[in-house]
Amino acid sequence: MAEQSEDNEKSEDPTQKRLDEALQRGDVAKSQEVSTWFVLAGGTLMLMVFSGSMGTGLKSTFTGLIANAHQIPTDGASLVRLSSRIGVEVLAAVAIPVLLVALFAVGGNVIQHRLVWSAESLKPKFSKISPVSGLKRLFSKVALVNFAKGIAKIALLGTVMAMLLWPERDRLDTLVTLDVAAILPFVSVFALKMLGFVVVIMAFIAAADFFFQYRQWFEKQKMSLQEIKEEFKQTDGDPMVKARIRRIREGRMRKRMMAAVPEASVVIMNPTHYAVALKYDRGDNAPVCVAKGLDAIALKIREVAEAHNVPVVENPPLARALHASVEIDQEIPADHYRAVAEVIGYVMRLRRGLGH
CATH class of the missing domain: 3.40.1690.10 (secretion proteins EscU)
Incomplete structure (x- = not known):
């Protein structure tokens, strides 16, 4: 009975076959914080590089629109053409930065795992709508970790914002008296500075969350000795699986001997x-x-x-x-x-x- 209990205990690292099957099902280790960090870092980088050109393009479009507002025809066909023209010019101004941010978002997923094409997550499951399952997820270890992570992010980011704003408190009071053209350079520099600090902090949070998510996923993939034996039978005596089973048996025998x-x-x-x-x-x-x-x-x-x-x-x-x-x-x-x-x-x- 004791040997049977050991065989059914999920204490062994998953085989490559088990990991490949999990990937095919779309069951992969993924941290949303990593994806968020890539989008945030990409957006910050795009603002630093393209804010000037985007601002110039949008300024040209809307300056001409406002300056000639009294000359714009108001009939339906003219408004449609005007809307189309404005849309094209705005799109031309922001297209490259938006495209690059989208590539960063894809990179945030690709860096965590290979691309997966699976419809498994789209299949209806009763557990997704079950109140009991929902309560279990609500009070699970993962939910508690996510809650603690959210509190930590708010606390860290709030602290950083306060540290950045406090030295500028006197200048902030005088901004309301300045012209918009004089305010924009300060706002631009300060916003990029703030985003830079946020990106650095989020990098640490994303790294910690990825290792936590990977460990949770890896523990979920662990196998019992009986499952490894069954897999060995299915693979028709795969030498690697056979050697793995032999090492596990030898390791357990040594533990029993030493005990x-x-x-x-x-x-x-x-x-x-x-x-x-x-x-x-x-x-x-x-x-x-x-x-x-x-x-x-x-x-x-x-x-x-x-x-x-x-x-x-x-x-x-x-x-x-x-x-x-x-x-x-x-x-x-x-x-x-x-x-x-x-x-x-x-x-x-x-x-x-x-x-x-």
């Missing part, structure tokens, strides 16, 4: 290449091997044994023989009874002598 070492009666070593941990209780037919290993694993077994005051006996011939002839959770072969009995007898005498 059993503190309960061992003795560890027999050679002295660094082989280690076999044996457990013997009165009434047992024979000692049972609870852990064994070579080289680094042997040293780890010794380290755990010494940390838990389990006796370590160096007997190279016996350590090599036991390592070759006994498996984990098996009794030692009868051929080694006498040699192991001498070791366990020595350990017991040693413990009695130490008063244990």
Whole structure:
């Protein structure tokens, strides 16, 4: 039962096949903050580069319109032509900046994941309209994080605005007395300065949010050992999947071994290449091997044994023989009874002598 529970626990990193399937479904790690930052940064950059040309173009259009307003025909056909002309001129003035900002918006998505064409998100799902599911989403961990993130953004941006406005408080009072032409340069410089600070702060928020969203998505993609086994069957013995399963099994076996070492009666070593941990209780037919290993694993077994005051006996011939002839959770072969009995007898005498 314990082994079955471990097999069904989603504790293993997803395979490449699982990640590819998630991408095909449109299930990808995505941070809205990253997309927002790209649009904000792109818009700020466009204002810095194209504000002069956009202003000149729009100024020319509307100056002529206002100066000649009394000469503009007011019949329907003339107004339609005028509207079309104004629309074309405005579009010509802002087309390049708007197009570049749109490219920034696309870049904010592409940089997070490959382009995905999937209709999965368009399929109707009952969970999207279920009140119970809605309440769960409302009070979920993600919702709480988004709420905290919103509060943090408001606090940070509000602080920055206050820090920028406070030194200019005296100048702001005098702006109302100035001509519009004199106000515009100050407003333009101050707005770009403010946007620059906002872009820097949002960069940190976007980076933190992306790592959080990616971690949430990656945890959701994790697989159980049973799912990996099923995938292995479907892929007809894919060597990579097979090696992955073998590594997982070996890792779990090592963990169980190390957990059993503190309960061992003795560890027999050679002295660094082989280690076999044996457990013997009165009434047992024979000692049972609870852990064994070579080289680094042997040293780890010794380290755990010494940390838990389990006796370590160096007997190279016996350590090599036991390592070759006994498996984990098996009794030692009868051929080694006498040699192991001498070791366990020595350990017991040693413990009695130490008063244990």
